[in-house]
Amino acid sequence: MTDVPAIPVAKGAALREILPRYANRHGLITGATGTGKTVSLQVIAEGLSARGVPVFMADVKGDLAGLSQAGAMSPKLQERLTKLGLPAPSFRAYPVIFWDLFGEQGHPVRATISEMGPLLLGRLLDLNETQTGVLNLVFKLADDQGLLLLDLKDLQAMLAFVADNAKELTTTYGNVSAATVGAIQRGLLQLESQAGDRFFGEPALELADLMLTDPSGAGAVNILAADKLMQSPRLYATFLLWLLSELFENLPEVGDPDKPKLVFFFDEAHLLFNDAPKALLEKIEQVVRLVRSKGVGVFFVTQNPLDVPDTVLGQLGNRVQHALRAFTPRDQKAVKAAAQTFRQNPALDTEKTIMELGVGEALVSFLEPGGTPAIVDRAFILPPGSRLGAITPEERQRVIAASPVKGRYEQAIDRESAFETLQGRKAAAAPPGSWQRPTDVKTTRQAEARSGPWGGTAAPSTEPARPAPQRQAPPREERSTFDKIVFGDGRRQGLAEAMAKSAVRQVGSSLGRQILRGVLGSILKG
Structure with missing residues (x-):
């Protein structure tokens, strides 16, 4: 030694x-x-x-x-050195590596959901004992199914899977209530709003990058x-x-x-x-x-x-x-x-x-x-x-630019994990010929909104306008008296029938205007 x-x-x-x-x-x-x-x-x-x-x-x-950054002598420092009877320190800068969970003032720091584990996640989400137990169940199920828990959407997908299959999982993993799963999901939403989604994911932090030494032998x-x-x-x-x-x-x-x-x-x-x-x-x-x-x-x-x-x-x-x-x-x-x-x-x-x-x-x-x-x-x-x-921000950026880990963590990676696997299983389980709901409907609508008339980039549609569907009269033998007045009974309409139709149209038009005013009024007031 x-x-x-x-x-x-x-x-x-x-x-x-x-x-x-x-x-x-x-x-x-x-x-x-x-x-x-x-x-x-x-x-x-x-x-x-x-x-x-x-x-x-x-x-x-x-x-x-x-x-x-290297220090410098000042009157206050000189006074302290004189009082202690010490020589001036050797002013120098040290090999600093800046990190930041948000990736703003340093290299991003990430961890996977699996690395964090249910105990620390339960602490992070402020879960009670029962909720932490369900979180343990989710991790155990993911391990048994071979599903990777890397980021927040993986954990959210696993919670949804557990809620949808609670009855089938009861005999193997125990009871799971929808209220408990909902409480965990609300905690995840709150964590996501605090930028927790930036912390969970890949590439995860390598511990070896915290234990570097510079060419002179100084520790990072x-x-x-x-x-x-x-x-x-x-x-x-x-x-x-x-x-x-x-x-x-x-x-x-x-x-x-x-x-x-x-x-x-x-x-x-x-x-x-x-x-x-x-x-x-x-x-x-x-x-x-x-x-x-x-x-x-x-x-x-x-x-x-x-x-x-x-x-x-x-x-x-x-x-x-x-x-x-x-x-x-x-x-x-x-x-x-x-x-x-x-x-x-x-x-x-x-x-x-x-x-x-x-x-x-x-x-x-x-x-x-x-x-x-x-x-x-x-x-x-x-x-x-x-x-x-x-x-200063400029000094910080110079240190980051000269960092030995520059470019290693800046770009997030989203590889196939629990979320993608469960989405694929759900799509494969749908019966052939059934209607499918798009998984990216929110993104699609946002793109349409950006490129539509308000965004100024969408071209007007060249398709001819489709005629509005016409209301079909029910069979004559099933028609009520009201239907006969409105639609007729197949004969030439008489004077009394025409007057009745006109009265109904006026009532309908007045009622429609009142409804329209009510709807628009509520919107404008809001």
Whole structure:
């Protein structure tokens, strides 16, 4: 095992460093808004990348994109360096790859429905236990039938198939109610309205593309644009948990390497645990506990340490605690809980210090050689070598254009899957000579509307107008008195008959005008 240089993070009584071989023992960065959590994350990410460790992080506010640009000296930074007695950092840009679920500020990120699985989809759609059970049934049926679930329309087609064949499926898979299927379908429609249809599909994200190193040996800094994604917090949390689960399920065991294969920063970590069902919490705990042996480190970033369950909190060996404000009973409880999780320093009142920390200050405790937590120390976070803050759209586009994965994910692929297979079965099952409804009727009508008179591109029809069908009089022996008045009885009409016909026509014309006014009036009023 080779010794990889330690990562300097903060300066207190001494320089506080993270040992790369313990970076996969996970970590926690907490503190109130504006106390410096983002800078702490940026400094740790820089140190890992410089040592050849790829990292993945979500950029919630847009300021982590500055990792792609070199920093510069400023009066404020010079003041901080003088106070700490440190030389200026080595300003440099890091090899950044931008990702975006919506494909707007980075390379598109996609996953298939099958990869997501029923448990995470149930969490994403906010399904109850019964509805999640039906979703499990759909996945089992798709597996038994050899049907691929790749995108949302595949899952919607499978749900429709299950609803249409509920009676036949009962003996093998159990009861399925139309109300339960309808609830799941409504959840899918809501997800689709939040651009979830862009996330599900192919080409799916390859995990190897998150673990690249550049020609100089620096690890890739994968940044997920999450400012728009945060408008759908459940999709945000589910995606990050899916990605972490994929790493756990697909990476081989490596034991205790000299440095991690990948370090995963989970910003706004409270979204992961809010209202999560017990089964999901157990899965999260299992993944965090076991993913270490796959060479993956996880750092949770959140405002309050109480946001992370105790079962997960106890597995986080590297701690950076920024200031907390104890204005409410819950805040006071959080301060006390945060102070108790550190290895106590006899010369420091940890609970009191947490409320006195300034911006850029933190209580830090990293794992020492041997894997034991260091005594907590009050320290200043070191300045990063990359830019602090956001970048311009032009700078972002230049980074995307030079990306090693450019062109690999931009074009969506829609290959044959459950939707197409079920459509083909339905068409094949129709009796010969029966009337068929076109599957693209909506698209056809939209095309006609665009090319019709309102669009100005459609040519007038050259077919002769067809005569309107004439109403046929019923047989004479079946006619009522009213029919005889209107249609006649086959004889030459007399004066009285002609007058009756005229009266009926006038009544009909008046009634027709009233109906027409009523219809048009309702339209115009609307």
